[in-house]
Amino acid sequence: MKQSDFYDYRIPDRDKCVVRYLIDRWAAETPDKVYVQFEDGDAWTFAELKERVIRVAAGFQKQGVKQGETVAVWLPNGPDALLAFYALNYIGAIFVPFNTAYRGNMLRHVIDNSDASIIVVHKDLVPRLTEIDLANLKVQILSGGGSDVDTGLKSHFFDDLKHSTNELTPLIRPIDPWDPQSIIYTSGTTGPSKGVLSSYLHMFSNAGPETWPMVTHEDRYLVAAPLFHIGGMAPPFVMLVRGASFALLSGFSTDKFWAAAKKSKATVVFLLGVMATFLMKQPKSEHDKKHGVKKAFMVPLSDDALAFNERFGIDIYTIFNMTEISSPIVSEPNPSVRGTCGKVRPGVEVRLVDSNDCEVPVGQVGEMIVRTDRPWGMNSGYYKNSEATAEAWRNGWFHTGDAFRQNESGYFYFVDRIKDAIRRRGENISSFEVEAEICSHPAVKEAAAIGVPSEATEDDVMAIISIVEGAEIDLKALCEFLVNRMPYYMVPRYIRIVDALPKTPTEKVQKSQLRIEGLTSDTWDRDKSGLRFSREVLGQN
Template structure:
């Protein structure tokens, strides 16, 4: 890692990073996104002025501000403005519906919600009286009004620039919600230093330099895209945030922006490969990409057609960029090798280290203070469970091979990952159990054609109740994000259970998708 990137420990904060980038890179272009063209020296001013607007609205150090927007300037302004004054931003997935939004607002105790106008109707099914919300700032045209007892205001103009708060590297920069596996989503407490290290580690893996142009279509409410800004800030280069992923528009967008580094998720690569091959796949400047979860064969085909090498890597909202391949890695098809500054073990159920070649749970820790998350907001028992024995337990089953490479096997946690989104099976089950005809349900992952998970629900109906799989999917559509709606619904007479009544989901997973099972995509 370049020594000039390594800020002193006390300056590994949003104010410290923005001040350093303004001083080091000045008028060099930094961010291009809908609604903004900012230089590196602009970023500290943007944060200070948005911080002023937040402070004028009563947001103080330690408060939380939720933000539900697409990839647009107001999102990044809010996040950096919060970091500047020592408040914590709470990004909300833009596909969330009323019940999920209500839970996230209530759980985080957010004082202000910044929301794009197009998402306002999702609040109609949220009980804001059950939250601590005091004001809603609408990005777009919105007349002043109220939502119950909560004031609804138009997104205020930037305030007067304020001095940065005395922020510590250990202070919470953001609370990022990650889907629970046996309960509701948990808010991950991401400190300022973790954000800095995400940027520095990612830039180091990708070999990012001042002349690079980063480009991502991934949503800013995820750590992958959010840390792309940190990469640009650390390395002094430029980043383009595009509004959304488009298979047909991807390569034209890369050519238009002059991108040299791109960011893809596993399912996106097979989708791009399904497009007709053509010269446009080589008409760009992209030299490298980050592609966690891309199947080995798909990665090789992508590189052959586009000339872009995709690097594999491993990290999570709770950790950092811990494991990665490199440009000259001896082989592909693995998660990669442990990066400097981190430690990793593969352990059994009692946390005993396993030998190379034997699969177990991946546990991690960092050398640098606060390079990992601090825990789960308001859930001390979950924090202790996840960080037991002073190692973060990932819930992922891996094995370490003889040369030190880590290979992913499967997930221990009962979570589902689809279209780059983590889905809580528990949350989907709660929605289905609210249907009056449903007596019992088990939600679990099955593999798709895109080498990712699809959501499957095994449903037992109440005696004498009548409903159909399409009706159950329609019921979910008004209560769940689109990506979480089950693709497969299988009506069963009973669920497989243990002697003490616990559902044996592994039997359902092993059974897979039976012939004749209802498939929403086919329907």
């Protein structure tokens, strides 16, 4: 199959972008090709995938699930999560995955917002349902066995769905490319989580060859991110579009990653956040290149990208994406430009603008706004949140909330989430850039930079770091290391060492929690240690 076979800015045929018809297509064309391999070694061909999906889909229909309805899915990675995803889409229902870390008010909010009356839930998560108002929920379908906890919901077993007959109720109408495919909830760092409504065309635009030309039907994608996150949900669809295969892990493990890659015969991996840093800071081994992986997406692109390429023998790419958009910025292999996210891919327009949506000059920082030339190529809005939708889509462009700059050659550089930017004595500071420089120290495993109130005015910079196992660090020496790599005003005044940074299951650092904790009793103060930096002393302009 050639890339041009399904590369088209117009609306593609259903069998090139809609889950149901993609499964039917590959089961007919390549029935014996393996589509998915699981952590325990079990593997399903496209023919087996279709058979299993149809049985679960018929089971959902017997539970009353109709085309166009939402169904909540609250599962860890594994066969049941994948079957729920595809079976719901197979009957035209909307897949609504929940983060397995949710509980309390966050869980109550997404259940209420989703309008779901049925939830597929792992038995170990059931006790959390008793802590909240279950809104419209009426039925729970239990994965992983039974539960003794009484939620007041009518209970069924997912295993029973897997053994349903394959007699499907006919669809009301064919599933169209612009029909809703999923609602994925964002992290909710600035308020209640927002449900990103995506069509099949949105998913296809994020998966197709204009976005991922380096991924082919011969590849196998190793997926370690959770399926309730776009970073875990998109790769299986990327490979389904191509008639290719993927391997699904329960999660990312530094110690087990390369062994899993080798065992699964993966050729493509996605390294999000600190994953690449963790792998680089492992002791070197004669087995570093004995894995079979050819391509890796490193997001963000670190200073260690070239070293990673040389050590592990893998071509490195980077992108910029978020749940709401469709990877508008993609790099060439092994980009030599430090810190870039790449250039604009075909099919999208990107502008960097000020607070009035006026374009900023090249080289200046502005918010990235995006639009596509394919209808339905990005999100269809925030579910049941018209105000947030209107705000994000104002003036006909989607506003990412991310600050970037662009150079004369067209390369884009991520500066910061606008809400995470730090302002110290008139200087705007990118927390992202501070973190990148701190992590370049060999003893630092990971870092987060936040602003804390200053007794003078605005903010002081605080860094929260964790240390590589077995390493030691002198905080004065760390600051002296940093002052030779960044402007003096960016060097953290406060540093706190923790065992690990608080994260969501999608490996995003929970900066909101760090801001709440603020200056703790174990926080080191550079000023009180007598180590002060200034423009005059350093000769920096």
